[in-house]
Structures are given as C-alpha cells and as structure tokens.
Amino acid sequence: MPDLGISVLFKGKNLPRLLGGLWAALRISLISVVISFPLGILLGALMTLKNPFVKAAMRIYLEFIRIMPQMVLLFLFYFGTTRAFGWDLTGETASVIVFVLWGTAEMSDLVRGCLISFPAHQYETSEALGLGKAQLYRYIIIPQAVRRLIPLSVNLVTRMIKTTSLILMIGVVEILKVAQQIIEANRTASPNAAFGVYLAVFFLYFIACWPISMLAQYLERKWG
Amino acid sequence: MKKWGKILILTFSLGMSALFAACEVPAEKDSSADKDRDYRTLDEIKESKVINIGVFSDKNPFGYVDENGKYQGYDVYFARRIGEDLDVEVNFVSTEAANRIEYLQTGKVDVILANFTVTEERAQEVDFALPYMQVALGVVSPDASVVKSLDDWKKGDEMIVISGTTAETYLIKNYPQISLQKYDSYATAKNALENGNGAAWANDNTEVIAFALQNEGYTVGIPTLGSQDSIAPAVSQGNKELLEWLNDEIKVLEEEGFFHEGYKETLADTYGMEFEDSLMVD
Numbered sequence: 001m002p003d004l005g006i007s008v009l010f011k012g013k014n015l016p017r018l019l020g021g022l023w024a025a026l027r028i029s030l031i032s033v034v035i036s037f038p039l040g041i042l043l044g045a046l047m048t049l050k051n052p053f054v055k056a057a058m059r060i061y062l063e064f065i066r067i068m069p070q071m072v073l074l075f076l077f078y079f080g081t082t083r084a085f086g087w088d089l090t091g092e093t094a095s096v097i098v099f100v101l102w103g104t105a106e107m108s109d110l111v112r113g114c115l116i117s118f119p120a121h122q123y124e125t126s127e128a129l130g131l132g133k134a135q136l137y138r139y140i141i142i143p144q145a146v147r148r149l150i151p152l153s154v155n156l157v158t159r160m161i162k163t164t165s166l167i168l169m170i171g172v173v174e175i176l177k178v179a180q181q182i183i184e185a186n187r188t189a190s191p192n193a194a195f196g197v198y199l200a201v202f203f204l205y206f207i208a209c210w211p212i213s214m215l216a217q218y219l220e221r222k223w224g
Numbered sequence: 225m226k227k228w229g230k231i232l233i234l235t236f237s238l239g240m241s242a243l244f245a246a247c248e249v250p251a252e253k254d255s256s257a258d259k260d261r262d263y264r265t266l267d268e269i270k271e272s273k274v275i276n277i278g279v280f281s282d283k284n285p286f287g288y289v290d291e292n293g294k295y296q297g298y299d300v301y302f303a304r305r306i307g308e309d310l311d312v313e314v315n316f317v318s319t320e321a322a323n324r325i326e327y328l329q330t331g332k333v334d335v336i337l338a339n340f341t342v343t344e345e346r347a348q349e350v351d352f353a354l355p356y357m358q359v360a361l362g363v364v365s366p367d368a369s370v371v372k373s374l375d376d377w378k379k380g381d382e383m384i385v386i387s388g389t390t391a392e393t394y395l396i397k398n399y400p401q402i403s404l405q406k407y408d409s410y411a412t413a414k415n416a417l418e419n420g421n422g423a424a425w426a427n428d429n430t431e432v433i434a435f436a437l438q439n440e441g442y443t444v445g446i447p448t449l450g451s452q453d454s455i456a457p458a459v460s461q462g463n464k465e466l467l468e469w470l471n472d473e474i475k476v477l478e479e480e481g482f483f484h485e486g487y488k489e490t491l492a493d494t495y496g497m498e499f500e501d502s503l504m505v506d
Contacts, residue, residue, distance in 0.1 A: 012291025075326070082262070082330035171332075173318055177281065181289040184282040185296075188438060188494065 005196030008186045018182070018197075021175035022204045025164040028095050028172075033157055035096075036103030043104060044111020058108070065105040071166050073098045078170040091172040095164070103160055110152045114145050147223040154216035158209045175201060262331035263460035266469055269334055274313045277303045278333035281318035285494045286339040298490040299337040302356060302457075305482065306335070309473060325349050328460045335457050335470070342454045351461050353470040355454030355505050356483055361391050362429030362502075363446040364417070364436050370445040371424040377402050384422035386413050391426040394450045417442075429502060433495045447502040454505070478505075 009015050047058045065073070078094040081087045089097070118141060126136045168177040179201045186193045269275050279299050280287035287299040295303075295316045307314035317333050324340060327333045328350045341359070342352050363383075365371040377383075382405040385392045395402055405422045407413040414435070417425045425432065429447055436442045457474075459466050477483060487500050495503065 008291075013293055014291050017293050075323075079323075079326045079330045079332070082332065088332070168318075169320060169323060171318055171323075171327075173281070177318065178289075180282040182291070184284045185288045185290055187284050188434075 004199075005183075005186070005190050005193030006199075007196075008182060008190050008193045009196060009200055011186075014182050017178050018175060018200060018204065021173065021178035022208060024092075024172065025161065025167075025174040026208060028092060028099060028167065028174075029157070029160040029164055031096050032099035032103050032160060036100045037107055037153065039100070039104040040107020041111050043108035044115065047108060047112040048115045062105050062109060065102055070098065070102060070163055071169060073102065074166060074170050091167065091170045094170055095167045095172055099160055099163075102163075103156065106156055107153060110149060110156070111145070114148050114152075115141070117148070118144065150223070151216045151220045154212055154219075158212055161209055161212075162205065175204060261460075261462065262329060263463040263466075264331060264334055265463070266465040269466070270310060270312060272312070274315050275307055275310060275335065276315045276317055276333040277306070278317045278319040278324060278327050278336040278338055279303060280321075280338045281316075283339060285490050287337070296490070298357070298486055299339060301486045301490050302483075303335075303337050305477065306337075306470075306473065310469075324458075328458060331460055334463075334466065335459055337457050339455055340458050342456050346458070349461065350458040351463065351467050352454075352456040352458050353467055354474045355456040356474060357455040357503060358452045358505055359455060359503065360429050360452045361394060361426060361449040362432040362444055363424050363426045363449060364432035364442050364444045365424035366417075366420070367441050367443050369423070370443045372445040374399050374402065374446070374449070378423070381423035382421070384413050384416050384425040386410060386427060389427060390450070391428070395426060398450070429499075430495065433499045433502070437494070437496050444499070447499055 009018070043058065046054055049055070068076075074094060077097050078089060078091060081089055081094070122140060123136065126140050131139070164174055165176045167174055168180075173181075179197045183194045183197050264272070279295060279297070281289050281295065283297070285297050287295065287297040290296045300316070303314055303316070317327065319327055319333070319336065319338050321338075324336050324338055325346065328336055336350070340346075340352075342355065346352070363371055363374070377399070379401075381403075383395060383402050384405050384407065385395065387406045387408055392404065392406065395404060405416065407416055410431075413425060413427070416422055418439075424445070425435075426449070427435075429444075429449070432444050433447065436444045457470055459470065483504060484500065487504060488497070491503070492500075
C-alpha cells in the first residue's frame with residue numbers, strides 16, 4: 001500500500017496542532033456569529049423601513065461588503081488600519097471585525113428578505129382583527145420569520161467557518177496553515193503527506209460543519 | 225427608481241473615495257514627521273524585550289514548523305541568534321510570500337527573514353541589509369552524460385524547464401540555440417528528466433541540488449548559472465539604526481563562521497555539504 005502520509009499526522013504534536021488550528025478557525029467564526037447575528041437581525045428589520053436615508057445607507061453598506069472580496073477586507077483591516085490610524089490590531093481581532101461586518105451584512109439581507117416575503121394580506125388581516133403593531137410582530141410575523149430564518153442562517157454559519165481559511169494571509173495560524181506547515185516540514189521524509197494531511201483537514205472541517213448542517217435539516221423538517 | 229439608483233452610485237463612490245483618502249493622508253505625513261513613522265527603533269525593540277521577526281512557516285528548510293510546533297530552518301536559526309545578541313525574545317510571525325512587504329510597511333514585524341530575494345522593485349519599498357545567502361540557476365543531468373557547460377550544447381538535445389520560471393527566461397535570452405522542453409509543474413518536469421525526454425533540467429539551483437541529492441543517478445553539472453540573486457534580511461524603510469545594527473551583526477557573524485554553522489545545521493540535509501560555496505555569500 002502506498003504511503004498516503006497519514007503517519008505524519010501522528011508524528012510529535014502534529015494532531016493536537018491540527019486540532020488547535022481547527023479551534024482557532026472555529027473560535028473566530030463563533031465569536032463573529034454571536035456578535036453579527038443580533039446586529040444582522042436589527043439591521044434587517046431597519047432595512048424594511050420606508051425611510052429613504054436608512055434604505056440608502058443600508059444598501060451602501062451591504063453592497064460594499066458584498067462586492068469586496070473577503071481577502072481585501074482582511075487586508076484593509078489588518079494592514080490598512082495600521083497605515084491610516086496607527087492601530088495595531090492582531091490578526092485575530094482584524095478577522096473578527098471583518099467576519100462581523102460580513103456576517104451582519106449577510107444576515108441583515110436574509111432577515112430583510114424574510115420579512116418582506118410575508119404577503120400583505122397577513123398584515124392587513126391582523127389589522128382587521130384589531131391586533132396592534134406589537135401584537136402583529138409578536139404573534140404573526142416573528143414566529144414565522146424565525147422558522148424561515150433558521151436554515152438560512154445555519155447555512156451562513158458553515159460558510160463563515162469555511163471562509164476562515166483566508167485568515168492565514170494575515171498571519172493567523174489556523175487549520176489550513178498548520179496543514180501546510182506539516183506537509184512542508186515533511187517534504188523530503190514523506191513527499192505524499194499532502195494527501196493524508198488534506199484528507200484529515202477535510203474530515204475536521206466536516207466534523208465541525210456537519211452537525212450544524214444536520215441541525216438545520218432537523219429544524220427545517222420540524223418547522224417546515 | 226432610476227433617480228435613486230443614481231444617487232446611490234454617487235453616494236457609494238463618494239464613500240469609497242473618502243475611505244481611500246483616509247488611507248492615503250497619513251501615509252504622506254510619514255516622510256515629513258518623524259513621530260508618525262511605522263517602525264520601531266532599535267531602542268524601542270530592546271526596551272520591549274521582544275523582536276517581531278517575520279519568517280516562513282512552510283518553506284522547508286528555510287523557515288518551517290517542526291512536529292513539535294517549533295520554528296526551524298536556516299532563516300530561523302539566524303533569527304534566534306539576532307534575538308540572543310539583542311538580548312530580547314524572538315516572536316516569530318508566520319508570513320506569506322505575498323504579504324512580506326506589507327508587514328514591514330505597517331511595522332507589524334521589525335525584520336523579515338523569509339528567504340527574501342533582493343530586487344530593485346522591493347528595495348524601493350523596504351531596506352535590505354547585507355545578504356546572508358545567494359541563489360542562482362543550476363542544471364542537473366543524468367550521471368551517464370553530465371552537462372558541465374552550456375557552450376558546447378549538442379544540436380537536437382533538449383533542455384527541460386518549467387514554464388514561467390527564471391530559468392526559462394534566462395535560457396531564451398542567453399542561449400537561444402538551446403531548444404527547450406517546457407513543462408507546467410515541478411512533477412511533470414521531474415518525470416521528463418527521469419524518462420530521459422531531455423538531456424538536462426534547468427531550474428533554481430536550490431531545487432536542482434536538492435533533486436540530485438534525493439534522486440540517485442543525477443549530478444548537478446552546473447551549480448551556478450546566470451546572475452546571482454542575494455537573500456537578505458529586510459527592515460522597514462528608513463529604520464536606519466536597526467539596519468546598521470543588522471549589517472554589523474552580519475559582518476561579525478560572517479567572521480565567526482556562524483552562517484557556515486547554520487548551513488551545516490539546517491541546510492546540509494537538503495543540499496549536502498558540497499554545494500555550500502554555491503549557496504553561501506563569500
């Protein structure tokens with residue numbers, strides 16, 4: 001059987017290092033999720049307002065974050081803020097800021113899309129029934145919105161976890177960087193290590209993202 | 225609706241230009257006002273007791289991380305010595321080829337020691353210290369017919385190169401009579417040489433030397449070809465004190481034979497001892 005480079009994973013502290021890299025990636029995405037989701041919900045609700053200034057401001061923010069590749073945003077916040085304002089952000093802080101901005105934008109758009117998807121007759125009917133604004137949201141809109149949002153936002157979480165593979169460019173040593181380090185350190189001893197190590201990385205990402213996807217499916221079925 | 229679209233685009237572009245302007249202004253100030261400099265002076269580094277040195281973490285044998293998570297390699301060996309002589313801790317920062325200049329320009333590292341080749345373009349953005357290594361091109365060929373010189377190249381023989389490398393451009397410019405066999409990747413070029421498709425293989429000399437050492441039956445007939453490129457430490461532009469200190473340090477270490485020691489410790493496994501003179505600075 002050819003050497004697939006699985007053995008290098010068990011050399012020294014390689015496996016704990018890889019797990020540590022996974023944790024670094026997960027930590028940044030989870031912190032970002034915790035901060036960006038409430039913000040996104042708030043902004044998404046604001047976006048449904050008819051006020052043209054709020055609308056324009058939100059639109060600009062959303063398009064700016066969407067058009068910019070995440071890599072550019074990371075460079076902008078890691079190196080750009082040092083150049084412009086002299087802030088010395090760590091790679092992790094810069095990553096969290098970028099992921100919060102990005103997550104908030106994406107989440108707010110999901111929330112907006114969800115809120116405007118309710119047919120007008122629901123609003124009109126509840127008004128006809130004599131429900132107030134607060135009651136309308138409390139009993140009609142929010143319960144439905146949460147159901148529609150959960151699968152979408154869970155999908156966003158897995159996307160954020162996967163996008164952390166970019167942060168190695170601003171010096172954060174996450175799982176992919178550790179993998180590259182392991183492969184290169186064993187370049188001569190086991191030239192095929194790339195296969196085994198990337199296979200391990202695949203499984204680790206999978207183990208991290210799969211339960212989240214399963215949860216989304218479960219909730220979709222339960223509330224769908 | 226159309227009107228709103230226009231207003232939107234206008235606001236967006238205004239916002240963008242404001243953002244870029246914000247990034248530009250302080251950069252201009254830097255050259256005139258000293259307190260706005262981006263780097264740390266030698267005294268500041270000594271005072272903080274930590275020096276930030278940018279190294280590769282995945283370029284064996286120059287800078288890499290071993291299975292215990294420790295930085296190793298030729299660049300790292302040198303970096304540790306710098307820390308020792310400055311009496312400070314070394315904080316290794318993992319850099320990529322594409323962001324080395326950015327790290328220096330923002331002062332996020334004090335020194336880059338990441339197999340940094342000195343070029344004119346780079347010298348306009350960062351300050352290079354004295355070189356501690358040199359690289360050039362090299363030619364490897366089978367033991368049966370070692371190519372020792374390119375001047376008496378047999379007609380009909382073909383030279384293996386990887387497309388887009390310096391070896392390709394150098395040969396086209398200086399030896400137009402040699403017909404080239406071009407491959408896209410290291411692996412395919414390696415196969416071609418092993419299958420005897422070409423008479424020899426031209427590539428960076430570090431690559432061909434390592435190849436000949438790992439694969440029996442091949443010899444590096446030409447260990448240095450073309451212009452020598454220097455590998456040197458780099459500091460942020462204008463960081464004179466640190467640059468001078470580094471230059472003095474390199475001179476002292478050179479005399480002491482430190483770099484040969486480093487070669488033996490870190491590079492000999494990959495390149496063997498016989499090519500030390502081809503890779504070291506005299």
